[in-house]
Amino acid sequence: MAEEEEEEEAVSSNKRYNPKEGFPLECAELVLPYLTPSELANVSMTCNSLREFAHSITLRRSSDASRTFENLPVPFLNAVDSHLYAHFLYTPSLLLPSSFFPRQPWGSSVISPSAPTQLRAESITLVDELGRASSGCDCEACAGSECPCLGLDGLDDVGRECGPGCRCGIECGNRSSRNGLAVRVKIVRDKRKGWGLHADQFIRKGEFVFEYAGELLTTKEAQRRHKYYDELALQGHFSSALLVVREHLPSGKACLRLNIDATRIGNVARFVNHSCDGGNLSTKLVRSLGALFPRLCFFASKDIQEDEELTFSYGEIRKRPIGLPCFCNSPSCFGTLPSEDT
Numbered sequence: 001m002a003e004e005e006e007e008e009e010a011v012s013s014n015k016r017y018n019p020k021e022g023f024p025l026e027c028a029e030l031v032l033p034y035l036t037p038s039e040l041a042n043v044s045m046t047c048n049s050l051r052e053f054a055h056s057i058t059l060r061r062s063s064d065a066s067r068t069f070e071n072l073p074v075p076f077l078n079a080v081d082s083h084l085y086a087h088f089l090y091t092p093s094l095l096l097p098s099s100f101f102p103r104q105p106w107g108s109s110v111i112s113p114s115a116p117t118q119l120r121a122e123s124i125t126l127v128d129e130l131g132r133a134s135s136g137c138d139c140e141a142c143a144g145s146e147c148p149c150l151g152l153d154g155l156d157d158v159g160r161e162c163g164p165g166c167r168c169g170i171e172c173g174n175r176s177s178r179n180g181l182a183v184r185v186k187i188v189r190d191k192r193k194g195w196g197l198h199a200d201q202f203i204r205k206g207e208f209v210f211e212y213a214g215e216l217l218t219t220k221e222a223q224r225r226h227k228y229y230d231e232l233a234l235q236g237h238f239s240s241a242l243l244v245v246r247e248h249l250p251s252g253k254a255c256l257r258l259n260i261d262a263t264r265i266g267n268v269a270r271f272v273n274h275s276c277d278g279g280n281l282s283t284k285l286v287r288s289l290g291a292l293f294p295r296l297c298f299f300a301s302k303d304i305q306e307d308e309e310l311t312f313s314y315g316e317i318r319k320r321p322i323g324l325p326c327f328c329n330s331p332s333c334f335g336t337l338p339s340e341d342t
């Protein structure tokens with residue numbers, strides 16, 4: 001098609017069109033939000049309009065890491081180097097791993113991202129032979145202190161919440177950890193630790209903060225990825241966010257192991273750095289009644305002031321002879337980050 005014809009067609013279909021650049025900006029609005037940072041940088045070098053457009057996408061990305069999945073925006077702040085944001089896919093809750101994740105748009109003013117498929121087991125409802133919910137409580141709103149679901153005071157090791165097995169609805173007050181990020185946080189760049197998560201408001205001791213969302217892996221897959229991530233980390237700047245949690249069952253003989261990898265796909269919890277003194281967050285496995293898997297939730301283990309970095313202990317064990325350096329700055333700093341055999 002001749003240039004004039006192209007321009008005419010664009011004008012008649014009401015598209016903004018620059019004949020020198022030959023690329024309707026409506027197409028950019030549809031395509032660019034799906035690009036990775038390096039792809040976006042390449043595209044932005046092709047012409048001024050695309051540079052401006054890519055810049056507006058970058059600004060929107062750095063203003064909300066959660067891609068609008070959380071009720072509160074989570075900005076990136078960097079006063080130490082040129083990184084404007086971290087690129088990863090966002091999931092507000094646990095999901096099963098897949099070798100193929102579709103691209104997830106980010107930074108568009110018109111396309112809302114959709115969450116990758118959530119864990120289906122999370123919506124399994126246990127019923128008795130009459131089809132009634134066989135676990136969970138019968139109460140309407142979990143108001144009474146006798147309600148069997150209650151137990152989420154933030155300071156025990158294991159908590160219980162209402163879930164798909166309960167008769168109360170999603171408005172029930174005992175489902176706080178299912179509503180995503182509960183407090184204002186921001187992601188702040190540090191010269192030595194990379195990104196870290198900071199409070200953007202006062203957080204009361206015992207308050208639920210967020211859950212650790214990512215891919216729920218088999219132990220075999222976790223071991224494979226752990227080895228691979230370790231190799232990458234030793235080669236240079238690579239941050240893995242693979243967390244292994246062990247829950248000892250009441251018999252004392254068995255142990256439930258959860259492997260959650262938030263490296264490729266996760267939520268804000270993937271930015272929490274380690275502190276050798278235990279930090280200001282504690283973790284707890286929370287069981288929602290009727291759901292198959294517990295979720296790993298973070299609670300404030302002390303009062304946390306606005307701007308304070310949120311940290312927790314990655315563990316006590318240091319298996320690696322020469323570990324990665326720890327910069328937690330606490331008086332009890334061990335000097336290296338914890339490392340375990342998986």
Ligand SMILES: C[S@@+](CC[C@H](N)C(=O)[O-])C[C@H]1O[C@@H](n2cnc3c(N)ncnc32)[C@H](O)[C@@H]1O
Pocket residue numbers: 086192193194195196238239240241242270271272273274275325326327328337
């Ligand atoms: C779960 S990520 C935390 C977010 C990470 N800082 C980032 O930029 O994405 C874990 C990685 O952060 C870094 N990290 C966490 N705590 C640290 C600490 N106390 N000192 C140095 N590096 C730390 C290490 O590279 C570690 O592998």
